[in-house]
Amino acid sequence: MKRGVILVPLVLTAVLAACGSGSGSGAAGGGGKSAGGNGGPPKGGWPQPVNGLLTPQMCGLLTNDDYARYGHERLPVISQKRVDNAPNAVDCLYITSDELDLSLQPTAEAAKVQYAASLKDHKERLSENNRPSILATNVVQGADESWFDYWTLGTADAKFKEYEISVRRGSLVVGIVLSGIKGEHEKDPRTVLTGLAGLVLQRIPNVGRADTGKTHKAEFAVAGAGRARQIVFNDPTSGKVTTLKNVKLPWHVEKPLINTGQAQIMLNLNAVSGTPMAAIGCNISVDGHTVVQEQPKIGGFANCSQPFTPPK
Template identity: 50%
Template sequence: MRRGWAIRTVAAGGALALALSGCGGGGSKDGKGSGQGNAPAKSAAEASAPAGGWPQPENGRLTAKMCGLLTDADYAKYGHQRMPQEDAGPAQDGSNTVYCTYMLGDQLTLGLQKSAQGAKIAFKQGLDRHKDRLKGKQSVLASNVVQGADESWVDYSTLGGGPSEYEVEARRGGLTVGIVLSEVPQHPDKDPKGMLAALAALVLRRIPDVGKTDTGIVHQVKYVVWGSGGAALQIVYSDPVNNKSVTLKNVRLPWHKEFPMPDTGSQPTAALSITGAMGSPAGVLGCEVLVDGKSVQKKEPSAGMTFCDAMYHS
């Protein structure tokens, strides 16, 4: 079973711009192509809402009912036959995410972060992973293709399935929308890139208010290292947002690093740590970790090296 935050699409270059302008998937009135922040008019051919309206979050949570935001008719409009649904349900990691998978690999994924900043970070992480996985393979990456989104991209599939598999991901505020198309469309005149960009825009129109209001706090983490000697031989710090360790060499002192740490709800604690080492035992170093301007760990300068660590509970 394939699960991800993406939309798979076809065709590149000028064909994309032409397809988007024709099917409402992207582009702006001035012809520059971004279309970001503009609410597109409802297409005359757009499907009518079901009885009770399009499914919306319940008590702030995305549900499997929201798999119904796209219908078989929506896909058929662009020449693609979507296969029967294989699975639908929330993520198992506690995040506010729902996966909708279909036979042969078609997929719709919705994710909702507590803040736009959190979704922005998740969007960037997803794009970085995509670029890493397609390194050395074909790519037709295009950005800002989904109308109504703050940011979006479309390319061949992250899974590297070849020119018949494409994906797109869009973010509006705290909401991310991903769609995967695993097969080329049955209609030879239709462009999968334009089709998937249009489908993503359709989802955004059907849940117009979702993701526009922050419901969580974005904390600010700050690492500080100071001391004598002018420079530290090495500084190593943990990045809780990207869940990785970062090493810096020959760092001028004093030094500091700041970054946002959104409250995701699925990761209630974060490990914060920083280590500094001098090139000679005569030098001294001190360190401090602050969250929202409040010190959570501080070490006064000591000879040779310093180390600060803390577990932060959001």
């Protein structure tokens, strides 16, 4: 989860007075009660992708009734929109940080990379801020992968602790944040979130099950003879820098390139030859098309660096 709004109780009281009870009737506009009642679908059925694209109407996949079933009151909506720069993602944000987001990648491989990067970022953020973790994995039936924990952006000593869940099924990734404002008879957070995530998967049963495109690939290559004393390159999706030592030449590696919402990414590769006078060169390509290249030359060093707009 990237965003959230946390309100202290006094502010919350004022907002509720201004907004009403938050039980609006529109599935997308207010996320209110479903037309069928008791968790039934609204008129026309649960919202589905349109021409393969997720829409803000899909915020209506979870209703206030669904939350109330677990004893939680979801407050009025703040925003329901497509995510800026992301190729196919929707974010649904409510007062006090209840949130639902959906992301659909062209392939299950791409979604798996996105899911893994998100979990890695979650662990690192909690560790950097010395926050506790109750991480549990494989918590949602019908999903390929899932994890549950405290909310990444929450505060360690907050009175109202938030929780989150992330779920991947094929090329679909679903994330839900549960605010720390609890109802009097609210069930435990893991039960609430696993139940809500299960409802989302049930209501869009075919989404994510079949690949709709391809996973883009970035290839990093170093040309030359003998060995490279060092090769350094950055992962195009996570940005992680990898350093290799004493590498036999020629060398190349292929990495998936996933559009996770950034407008541009920096592709970087540099290499140092084993001997100062050896000729060495480099090349970075995406889907077989060269992005930046340096022909082998004597001098013992090669550098390829180029900003790149991720394909959608």
